[in-house]
Amino acid sequence: MKPWEKNIRRVTPYTPGEQPKDKNIIKLNTNENPYEPSPKVAEKYREIQDLRLYPDPKVEELIHALAVYHGLEDNQVFVGVGSDDVIAMSFLTFFNGELPVCFPDISYSFYDVWADLYKIPYTVKPLDEDFRIRVKDYEEKNGGVIFPNPNAPTGICENLEFVRQMLAENQDVVVIVDEAYIDFGGESALSLLDEYENLLVIRTFSKSRSLAGLRIGYAMGNSALIHALNAVKHSYNSYTMSRPAILLGVASVEDDAYFKETNRKIIETREWFSKELDRLGFTYPKSGANFVFATHKYLPAKEIFEKAKAAGIYVRYFDKPRIDNYLRITIGTKEQMEKLVKFLETLCTSVDGSVM
Amino acid sequence: MKPWEKNIRRVTPYTPGEQPKDKNIIKLNTNENPYEPSPKVAEKYREIQDLRLYPDPKVEELIHALAVYHGLEDNQVFVGVGSDDVIAMSFLTFFNGELPVCFPDISYSFYDVWADLYKIPYTVKPLDEDFRIRVKDYEEKNGGVIFPNPNAPTGICENLEFVRQMLAENQDVVVIVDEAYIDFGGESALSLLDEYENLLVIRTFSKSRSLAGLRIGYAMGNSALIHALNAVKHSYNSYTMSRPAILLGVASVEDDAYFKETNRKIIETREWFSKELDRLGFTYPKSGANFVFATHKYLPAKEIFEKAKAAGIYVRYFDKPRIDNYLRITIGTKEQMEKLVKFLETLCTSVDGSVM
Numbered sequence: 176m177k178p179w180e181k182n183i184r185r186v187t188p189y190t191p192g193e194q195p196k197d198k199n200i201i202k203l204n205t206n207e208n209p210y211e212p213s214p215k216v217a218e219k220y221r222e223i224q225d226l227r228l229y230p231d232p233k234v235e236e237l238i239h240a241l242a243v244y245h246g247l248e249d250n251q252v253f254v255g256v257g258s259d260d261v262i263a264m265s266f267l268t269f270f271n272g273e274l275p276v277c278f279p280d281i282s283y284s285f286y287d288v289w290a291d292l293y294k295i296p297y298t299v300k301p302l303d304e305d306f307r308i309r310v311k312d313y314e315e316k317n318g319g320v321i322f323p324n325p326n327a328p329t330g331i332c333e334n335l336e337f338v339r340q341m342l343a344e345n346q347d348v349v350v351i352v353d354e355a356y357i358d359f360g361g362e363s364a365l366s367l368l369d370e371y372e373n374l375l376v377i378r379t380f381s382k383s384r385s386l387a388g389l390r391i392g393y394a395m396g397n398s399a400l401i402h403a404l405n406a407v408k409h410s411y412n413s414y415t416m417s418r419p420a421i422l423l424g425v426a427s428v429e430d431d432a433y434f435k436e437t438n439r440k441i442i443e444t445r446e447w448f449s450k451e452l453d454r455l456g457f458t459y460p461k462s463g464a465n466f467v468f469a470t471h472k473y474l475p476a477k478e479i480f481e482k483a484k485a486a487g488i489y490v491r492y493f494d495k496p497r498i499d500n501y502l503r504i505t506i507g508t509k510e511q512m513e514k515l516v517k518f519l520e521t522l523c524t525s526v527d528g529s530v531m
Numbered sequence: 532m533k534p535w536e537k538n539i540r541r542v543t544p545y546t547p548g549e550q551p552k553d554k555n556i557i558k559l560n561t562n563e564n565p566y567e568p569s570p571k572v573a574e575k576y577r578e579i580q581d582l583r584l585y586p587d588p589k590v591e592e593l594i595h596a597l598a599v600y601h602g603l604e605d606n607q608v609f610v611g612v613g614s615d616d617v618i619a620m621s622f623l624t625f626f627n628g629e630l631p632v633c634f635p636d637i638s639y640s641f642y643d644v645w646a647d648l649y650k651i652p653y654t655v656k657p658l659d660e661d662f663r664i665r666v667k668d669y670e671e672k673n674g675g676v677i678f679p680n681p682n683a684p685t686g687i688c689e690n691l692e693f694v695r696q697m698l699a700e701n702q703d704v705v706v707i708v709d710e711a712y713i714d715f716g717g718e719s720a721l722s723l724l725d726e727y728e729n730l731l732v733i734r735t736f737s738k739s740r741s742l743a744g745l746r747i748g749y750a751m752g753n754s755a756l757i758h759a760l761n762a763v764k765h766s767y768n769s770y771t772m773s774r775p776a777i778l779l780g781v782a783s784v785e786d787d788a789y790f791k792e793t794n795r796k797i798i799e800t801r802e803w804f805s806k807e808l809d810r811l812g813f814t815y816p817k818s819g820a821n822f823v824f825a826t827h828k829y830l831p832a833k834e835i836f837e838k839a840k841a842a843g844i845y846v847r848y849f850d851k852p853r854i855d856n857y858l859r860i861t862i863g864t865k866e867q868m869e870k871l872v873k874f875l876e877t878l879c880t881s882v883d884g885s886v887m
Contacts, residue, residue, distance in 0.1 A: 226779070227741035256612060259768040288766050385583035388774035410644050412615040418744035419775040423582070 230421055232413040237421045240428040241393055245365060250398040253405060254424075256415045258355055258379035258392030261404075262321070263289045265375060265394065268407045269349040270295045274318035279308050281498055283323050283353060306331060306460055306468075310340045320345050323353040325361055325463040328493065328503040332361040332463025342371045349400065351375045356464035358383035358434075360442050365395060372397040382465055383438050384427050389420045441465050445506045451516045455523050466505045468498075474522065476500045482522060488515055586777055588769035593777045596784040597749055601721060606754040609761060610780075612771050614711055614735035614748030617760075618677070619645045621731060621750065624763040625705040626651045630674035635664050637854055639679050639709060662687060662816055662824075666696045676701050679709040681717055681819040684849065684859040688717040688819025698727045705756065707731045712820035714739035714790075716798050721751060728753040738821055739794050740783050745776045797821050801862045807872045811879050822861045824854075830878065832856045838878060844871055 234254045242249045255261035266289045270276045275296040278286045290297040300312040306329040313320055320341065325332035342350055352364045354376055364376050375396040381387035394404060408415070427434070445462060452459060452469055459469040470476060480492035480502060491503040506512065590610045598605045611617035622645045626632045631652040634642045646653040656668040662685040669676055676697065681688035698706055708720045710732055720732050731752040737743035750760060764771070783790070801818060808815060808825055815825040826832060836848035836858060847859040862868065 226744040229737070229743040230746070256771055257768065259770065263767055292763075292766055381585070387585040387770075388582040390586070390770060390773045407648075410648055411619055412613065414615065414743075414746060415612055417746045417773055417776060420773060 226418060228418075229414055230416055230418045232409070234416045234421055237391075237416070237424045237428075238393075240425045241395075244428050244431075245395060247368075247395060248398065251368070251395055251401055253394040253396075253401045253408070254416060255392050255394075255408070256420075257381060257390045258353065258377050259285060260390075260415065261377050261392040261394050262286075262351070262353065263292075264404055264408055265321075265349075265351055265377070266290060266295060267293050268403050269351075269375070269400070270319045272318035272348075274316060276319040276321065277313050277317045278321045279326065281306060281326075281329060281495075283327055283355075286321060302326075302329070308333065308337075310337065310344060313341060314344045317345070317348060319348040319350070321351040321353060323355060324364070325356045325359070327356065327464065328466070328468050328491070328498065328501070329460050330356075330462035330464040330466055330468045330503075331460045332357075335362045335364070335366065338364045339367060339370075342367060342374055346371070346373060349373050349375055351377060353377050355379045355382055356466075358438050359445070359463060359465050361463045368396065372399065375400055380424060380427065384434065385437065386423070386427060389423055391416075391420050391424045440509075441506050444509050444512055447509070448504075448506060448512045448516070451512075455516070455519050466503050468501050468503050470501045471523070476502045479519070479522065483515070483518060486518055488518060490515075582774060584774075585770055586772055586774045588765070590772045590777055593747075593772070593780045593784075594749075596781045597751075600784050600787070601751060603724075603751060604754065607724070607751055607757055609750040609752075609757045609764070610772060611748050611750075611764070612776075613737060613746045614709065614733050615641060616746075616771065617733050617748040617750050618642075618707070618709060619648075620760055620764055620767075621677075621705075621707055621733070622646060622651060623649050624759050625707075625731070625756070626675045628674035628704075630672060630704075632675040632677065633669050633673045634677045635682065637662060637682075637685060637851075639683055639711075642677060658682075658685070664689065664693075666693065666700060669697060670700045673701070673704060675704040675706070677707040677709060679711060680720070681712045681715070683712065683820065684822070684824050684847070684854065684857070685816050686712075686818035686820040686822055686824045686859075687816045688713075691718045691720070691722065694720045695723060695726075698723060698730055702727070702729060705729050705731055707733060709733045711735045711738055712822075714794050715801070715819060715821050717819045724752065728755065731756055736780060736783065740790065741793065742779070742783060745779055747772075747776050747780045796865075797862050800865050800868055803865070804860075804862060804868045804872070807868075811872070811875050822859050824857055824859050826857045827879070832858045835875070835878065839871070839874060842874055844874060846871075 235249070237254055238252045239249050241254070242252045245252075253261065255264055262285070270290070270293070273296070275298040276290060277298050277300055280299040280301045287297060287299065289295075296318065298317070300308070303309055306326075308322055308326065322341075324338065338352060350371070350373055352374065354361070354363060355378065357363050357378070364374060367374055368376070375394050377392065377394045380389060380391035394401070445465070445467065449459065449462065449467060452467065456472045457469040458472070459467050462468065471479065476492055476499065477494075480490060483490055490505070493499065493501070493503070504515070591605070593610055594608045595605050597610070598608045601608075609617065611620060618641070622632075626646070626649070629652070631654040632646060633654050633656055636655040636657045643653060643655065645651075652674065654673070656664070659665055662682075664678055664682065678697075680694065694708060706727070706729055708730065710717070710719060711734065713719050713734070720730060723730055724732070731750050733748065733750045736745060736747035750757070801821070801823065805815065805818065805823060808823065812828045813825040814828070815823050818824065827835065832848055832855065833850075836846060839846055846861070849855065849857070849859070860871070
């Protein structure tokens, strides 16, 4: 047994009733309803067929599309209800040891919540003064490591060499790289999968694939990790992925040109918007995500947040230690960002010309 | 604090970014993508709008539709990804005591799995020789009670007086009645909600509403129970319900005439099919569900299962103690059941006329 396998939760997966694909079969084995849903539902779903039947519990179609897309085998991909579901399932599956799991203090806000929920010990590692993760903080013996790359809400993307170092220092536990925002210009850890069998890379359809409303996330890693995730998932709820999610998820993966084009536009808008922020007196870590994490030299973040909201522009403010003078601003369309810039211009000018 | 409140899991719910309904707001606060998904996805989803945006984490529209439908307040309804998700969440939320949770030995096969997963102690209570639940088995001090009504895979539906007795004997713990199959003619425990604040009634859209492919389940109970469920849910994953599920779920609830009509047809077919089973030498507990749990006087269930499968008719066989000579046969359309009857007729005749 590999050291990182010791902390994998042991479960007996449930065997769901068979879901044959042959339409001629008279299927009376899983208590589905033989009648279509209300025609009013039918009017809405149109092409999303067979809603009365359970979805494929193995989600094979979507897993295969993702595996092909990333040049992996089907048994290296796990799919869940958004990356939240995939990460929570990974905590439950891989972090069953006595030693604390490590993650940054300023990071995705659910890591500590899931650890608490599953009674997993953990230690938060403060980012340095430039909001960077320090590999040396993760060198002591631990029960696992998870960090987002790019990190959120800072937007900072570390390079492949950084991820490799993190893995080199943590070969006895599962290391999870949460790549929710990687498609906005970052270097993915995927190329390290062959080298590190304890690496799990997690992605989402909610950001770069514009499908937050569908709830799809996925994990990639060696087949032993994926097998363990599936065992835990199927011991809990085999049918989490809806038919619309599977069908539309595949359609998204298959249209790569559109995916690349919209990501390119967001990166372009981000770079333009960053320069505008410079001009307006903001500072921010260089972003590798679809948001910028910015602070102003005079204006308190909370005040900007409230005034922007009153003007119909929503950005995110976190009332938390170290980051309570920052705003996390999602990159919208160029037109939306121009409106925001105009708003900020007025706000900053009124300050420079009067109070300050 | 009420006794049953002692076992409720304490968590701090997460506050998601705001999801304003006003379309004029420039929404840059939750890192969604400003561009529509691939037009190939758009072609498929048609009327399911705004897939690029997160769904409403409070699922207000669907909860409200269900509350109105059942004559409850919105704060008495909790929605999840199929009743599996709702029941698992209920285990996690309500069964945190030292005493074992009780449920029948022959019952929904996930109860013990979830108890194991969450390290919840439990005791299974054998059904009597007629496959009935005995209230007296649930009278000793315990950490909670859950049972399906109608029970699965037996199909037996107990009356309201039975449920009332179960509640009367278990007032210090949460009692969950899993009513996945109640719409096929059973008496719901809903009318007892005012009387017993420790009662939680769970339903699904997968059977009577023909929407197994969408993944929707829900729980009804007093607002304290629902509040606790929401707290646990939001500490784990706020965005489990997809936009298609919410939108199409509401459409289903609003078309009550269709719902009642399809349920009526299934009940009618079940009653006809039961008589055919009598004629063919099967016995079965009287069913209150959309399936019949049947055993034949000569033919082994496993043999029927395999031969039916070879003939393109899938029914369910469980290789488990006490029920390994039974088949769980879902009620399909009248035409499907006629084909099954014809198949069984041939099978039984060949036995009666030769081997037996």
